[in-house]
Amino acid sequence: MIWQGKRFMTQPTKVTLTFDNGAPPIELPVMPSSIGPDVIDIRSLSQHGVLTYDPGFLSTASCSSRITYIDGDAGLLYYRGYPIEQLAEHSDFMEVSYLLLHGELPDAAQKAHFDKSVRTHAMLHDQVNTVFRGFRRDAHPMAVMIGVTGALSAFYHDSINVFDAESRELSAFRLIGKVPTIAAMSYKYNMGEPFVYPQYRMGYTENFLNMMFSSPCEPYEVNPVLARALDRILILHADHEQNASTSTVRLAGSSGANPFACIAAGMASLWGPLHGGANEAVLKMLAEIGDVSRIPEFIARAKDKSNPFRLMGFGHRVYKNMDPRAAVMRQTCHDVLNELDLNDDPMFRIALELERIALQDEYFIARKLYPNVDFYSGIVFRALGIPVSMFTAIFALARTVGWMAQWNEMLADAGHRIGRPRQQYTGDQRRDYVPVERRG
Numbered sequence: 001m002i003w004q005g006k007r008f009m010t011q012p013t014k015v016t017l018t019f020d021n022g023a024p025p026i027e028l029p030v031m032p033s034s035i036g037p038d039v040i041d042i043r044s045l046s047q048h049g050v051l052t053y054d055p056g057f058l059s060t061a062s063c064s065s066r067i068t069y070i071d072g073d074a075g076l077l078y079y080r081g082y083p084i085e086q087l088a089e090h091s092d093f094m095e096v097s098y099l100l101l102h103g104e105l106p107d108a109a110q111k112a113h114f115d116k117s118v119r120t121h122a123m124l125h126d127q128v129n130t131v132f133r134g135f136r137r138d139a140h141p142m143a144v145m146i147g148v149t150g151a152l153s154a155f156y157h158d159s160i161n162v163f164d165a166e167s168r169e170l171s172a173f174r175l176i177g178k179v180p181t182i183a184a185m186s187y188k189y190n191m192g193e194p195f196v197y198p199q200y201r202m203g204y205t206e207n208f209l210n211m212m213f214s215s216p217c218e219p220y221e222v223n224p225v226l227a228r229a230l231d232r233i234l235i236l237h238a239d240h241e242q243n244a245s246t247s248t249v250r251l252a253g254s255s256g257a258n259p260f261a262c263i264a265a266g267m268a269s270l271w272g273p274l275h276g277g278a279n280e281a282v283l284k285m286l287a288e289i290g291d292v293s294r295i296p297e298f299i300a301r302a303k304d305k306s307n308p309f310r311l312m313g314f315g316h317r318v319y320k321n322m323d324p325r326a327a328v329m330r331q332t333c334h335d336v337l338n339e340l341d342l343n344d345d346p347m348f349r350i351a352l353e354l355e356r357i358a359l360q361d362e363y364f365i366a367r368k369l370y371p372n373v374d375f376y377s378g379i380v381f382r383a384l385g386i387p388v389s390m391f392t393a394i395f396a397l398a399r400t401v402g403w404m405a406q407w408n409e410m411l412a413d414a415g416h417r418i419g420r421p422r423q424q425y426t427g428d429q430r431r432d433y434v435p436v437e438r439r440g
Contacts (some may be wrong), residue, residue, distance in 0.1 A: 015040055026050075035069060051422050062247060062419075067100060067405050068239045075321035079239060080104070088328040093234040093398075094118065094204050100239055100405040101172060115204075121177030122198035122207065124185075125155040132189050141186035141393045142271045148182050149175075150264035160258035162411055171259040172404045179263075179400045180204070183393045184211035190389065205231040208397070213385065225339040226384055229332045230394075233377055236325040237395055239402025245269040245276070249403040250410050251419040259407060266403045267396045276392040279378035282313040283388055286347050286354075295353055303363055313375025314358055315368065322370045329376035330355075336383045351379050 017026040026048050031039045039061045042052055054060045069078040077084040080099050087096055091105075098106045098114045106114060131151050135144050152174070153160055159170040185195050188211075196211045206222045209230065214220035240246070249266040253259070270276040289298050301309040316323050337343050343352075355371050358364045381391055410416050 031064075036071065046422070051424070053424050057242075057247075062242055063250060063410065065242070065406065065409060066103065067409060068241045068402070070241050070318060072316075072318040073320050075319055075324050077240075077324045084236065084324050085328060088232050088235050088325075091235065092203075093231050093238070096235050096238055097176060097401040100401055101408065117173045118177045118204065119198075119200045119207075121173045122181050122200070124178055124181055128152070128155060129195070132185060135189065137190065137192055139190065141183070141190055141389050142267065142396070144186040144189060145179075145182055145393055145396060146264050146267045146271070148186070149179065149267060150261055152178070152260040153258045156260070157258075160260075162253070162256055162259065165412070168259070168408050168411060172401075172408065175259060175263055175404055176401050179397050180208040181211060183390070183397050184208060186393060187212055187387075187390055203227070205234065209384075223339065225335060229336045229380055230384065232328060232332050233380065233394070234398040236328060236373055236377075237398035239399070239405065243275070244272070245399065246403060246406050249407050253407045253410055254416065254419040256418075259404070262407055263400060263403055266399070270396055270399065271392055276395045278312065278372075278374035279381065279395075280388050280391045282375050282378040283347075283382060285312045286350050289350050289354075291346065292349050292353050295350065295357070299357060299361070311354070311358075311369075313378070314364065314371055316372045319372070320368055323372040325373035326371055326376060329373050329380070330371070333376040333379050333383075336380050340383055342383055347382070348379060351375070 013030045013032075014027050015030060017028060019025070026045065028044070029041045031041050033039060045051060052060070067080065069081075070076065079087060079096065080103055082099070082105075087099075091099075094115050095106060095111055097118070098111060128148065128151070131148055132144065135147065156171075156174055159167045159174065161167040162171075181198050188195050194216060196214050198207050199210060202210060202222075206227050209222050209227060210220050242250075245266040248269040249262045252262045252265040257265075273281070289295060298309065298311070301307045302311045337345075337348055342348055355375070358369060358371055364370070378391065381388075381394070386394065
């Protein structure tokens with residue numbers, strides 16, 4: 001029997017773990033996956049007095065999920081089985097959000113209901129404004145977002161029964177609707193400008209751009225090309241399997257913590273420079289290069305193993321082939337530059353020349369150092385007028401729907417358990433206490 005290109009095993013298979021010290025062997029079942037590597041079920045190992053050691057959990061499946069599939073070697077990213085390229089080209093962020101949460105694409109009536117449900121939850125409780133004013137004006141927008149998102153449980157405590165499906169759905173609507181408002185207000189607060197409230201008549205992405213850039217003095221005309229570009233960015237970043245922030249949301253949620261606290265925890269993890277700050281690093285690198293004429297110097301430094309300089313935005317920890325999101329963002333990047341007539345901007349010229357070299361230079365090709373999604377998204381953000389401090393905030397905005405889908409999937413599983421990773425202890429063995437006057 002063949003399903004999605006791999007053998008579907010009708011008989012359970014096992015592997016046997018043997019020891020060279022004479023300990024009895026241990027049989028472990030193999031759990032077949034619908035696509036991708038099968039999984040060895042090691043849950044019984046602790047009963048035999050042994051554990052596995054896997055720092056970073058790079059070879060450990062922490063959960064079973066039906067949401068997102070990645071094949072880094074083949075350069076594949078699927079949401080619920082749909083290739084990311086198809087969704088980015090034909091869908092919009094609200095439709096993709098429905099897909100991630102519910103498992104299927106909506107019909108017209110379902111999508112209209114979902115859109116309305118998210119829109120009508122975009123407004124924040126009026127007292128949340130006082131929470132913003134507790135922060136310094138120069139606070140990083142991510143610091144503000146994390147604090148305000150976590151505080152929402154004090155305002156919306158009627159939907160924090162995480163074991164009730166209707167409460168989880170209401171929390172999903174609230175968080176997906178309110179996080180763009182929180183992000184835009186965090187920016188406005190940082191800039192010393194008045195808050196702009198959400199407009200229910202606008203689409204999701206258009207509304208966010210309006211909250212970011214309009215003011216009481218002058219309305220903001222949303223450019224449809226730019227709105228579509230941002231919408232694609234949100235789609236491309238909506239979920240990415242069990243990364244650090246998603247795993248954080250799942251681990252926090254496994255204790256029964258309220259959804260606002262779980263999403264705030266995910267934001268805190270995402271804020272780390274090794275996770276959500278890569279596109280910011282790209283723009284810092286472009287600024288350091290400064291001029292197209294200096295590119296050969298920096299290429300030479302990147303190829304020199306003894307030089308600590310690294311070209312940011314090239315290659316990916318997961319994708320050993322072309323990042324499937326990068327091709328979409330590459331086209332989106334060019335669409336935006338053409339729309340805004342920014343192809344002659346010095347920093348964009350540097351980026352485009354680096355892109356050309358990376359796609360032709362044998363050094364980059366041999367090492368599969370293709371431009372990744374972070375390389376292009378940073379350029380688009382800059383073109384849209386979004387400051388560097390807001391890059392990770394928009395990443396968090398996009399990823400909120402993926403976090404909610406993963407959180408809901410975990411809690412809907414009747415067999416879910418609180419997370420409790422184990423450790424290898426390498427400290428001192430038992431020691432007896434010695435009074436302070438007898439030490440030394």
